[in-house]
Amino acid sequence: MENMFQDVNAFFTAFGASVVVPVMIFIIALFLKVQPKMAMMSAFYAGVGLTGFGWIISEFTPVVTKIIKQMVSTTGIKLPVVDIGWQAGSLASFGSTVGLAFFVFGLLFELLIFALGITKVFMASNLWNNFGFMIWGTMAYYVTHNFWLSMGLSFFMLLYSLVLAEVQADRWSDYYGVKNATVAASHNIEQTIPAIFLDPLWNLLGFNRVKVTPEYFKNKLGVFGEPTTLGALLGLIIGILGNLHSLGTIKAWGQILQFAVQLAAVMTIFPLVTGVFAKAFAPLAEEIDKNRKKEVAEQGKEIDAIHDKKRWFLGVDDGVGYGEPATIIAGVILIPIMVVIAFILPGNRVLPVVDLISLPFMVESIVAVTRGNILKVIANGIVWFSLGLYASSWLGTIYTGTVSHYGVAIPAGVVLITSFNLIARPVNALIFAAFISQNPVWIGLCIVIYLVALYGLRRYRPQIWSYLNRMAEKNAK
Secondary structure (H helix, E strand, O other): OHHHHHHHHHHHHHHOHHHHHHHHHHHHHHHOOOOHHHHHHHHHHHHHHHHHHHHHHHHHHHHHHHHHHHHHHHHOOOOOEEEOOOHHHHHHHHHOHHHHHHHHHHHHHHHHHHHOOOOOEEHHHHHHHHHHHHHHHHHHHHHHOOHHHHHHHHHHHHHHHHHHHHHOHHHHHHHHOOOOEEOOOHHHHOOHHHHHHOHHHHHHOOHHHOOOOHHHHHHHHHHHHOHHHHHHHHHHHHHHHOOHHHOOOHHHHHHHHHHHHHHHHHHHHHHHHHHHHHHHHHHHHHHHHHHHHHHHHHOOOOOOHHHOOOOOEEEOOOHHHHOOHHHHHHHHHHHHHHHHHHHHOOOOOEEOOHHHHHHHHHOHHHHHHOOOOHHHHHHHHHHHHHHHHHHHHHHHHHHHHHHHHOOOOOOOOOOEEEOHHHHOOHHHHHHHHHHHOOOHHHHHHHHHHHHHHHHHHHHHHHHHHHHHHHHHHOOOO
């Protein structure tokens, strides 16, 4: 069995996401009766989009990392747990028996629970992001050496994530313009919780009446409201913060202006790549919509999407939403904010660095629920990701030990590591704590809460979606 898992790891390592994901999309498209030509183009668009994301992020990450390190050096503050990016956690997940077992059996489980109607999200279409569930099971196994408990944790993370994914599905689909699609990655879905529960507080403070959206910037500021120009201005500000002690030098201003142009490029190019990537899923999502409408018509009924209890969603990669203007603008604004918070937050031990470029991925659910209200996105991000810093601080030793144990080299001079994107997850951390305690009471409580949430979703899904739409409409455009 272990040899089989190693073969699976070798296969996916050899081909990578840019090959495996398109193949999966091609197969799913044919299953949905999409025309072969269109299915083939969907697969190609997925591969091109993923390759484009990889190129841009791999080029831009070192630039952002350098600026952040300079900001840290300027303050002189030392934090022992350093964020080195999600890639180390992904590699560790695919290097562990628990992780690989979940990758194989998790896919079968995703197909089963979808077929049984336990979830209305077809998660199998977003297979590659399963490492977000695998890393928690891998860490649990490192701590407890209990294979079945660790596997159970990964499966539970999947189940509860799918509930959140379905809760925000109608809003995400509507806001990002991809019919019957939603994101469900473990590392980026729990932000649905603060987006919903903190919204009444932000409305009480009047945030919903503040026009802070890309459309407003564009209408009021003209050329200065364009994402490209905003990227340049944000790059200028971040660049200056990273060079506060050397603003009188040509070298500093060279870096500042280069970073301004580089960030402007990212803000311009990412939406283009996102548009290509979205083309991979659009035909599949539209086919789902067409088939459902045909089925309803044959039954002689008229039913809107909100009240259609059989409506289901395609799980898509969160790269589909990364380049949307409000998403990328809010995410970039949060970069320096989270660095400053890391310095001043009492008890925090984590320095977010490499995964800061992932912040646009991390705020998508908040953007969808708040209808692109950038002020609310930033406020929610500050609250939730600050709690996430505490989660990462606690898990620093465990995560470092796990990554080291499964063969990933720790950078020289770094004592403890983390991934701000994977591990700065308050709810995931609480569930992890319950499972590694091996206390039936705490584990049972997690399961009971999930079952209650699932029952509520199945019984009141139209009411939940209608409520979220009314929430969204309260935000000024």
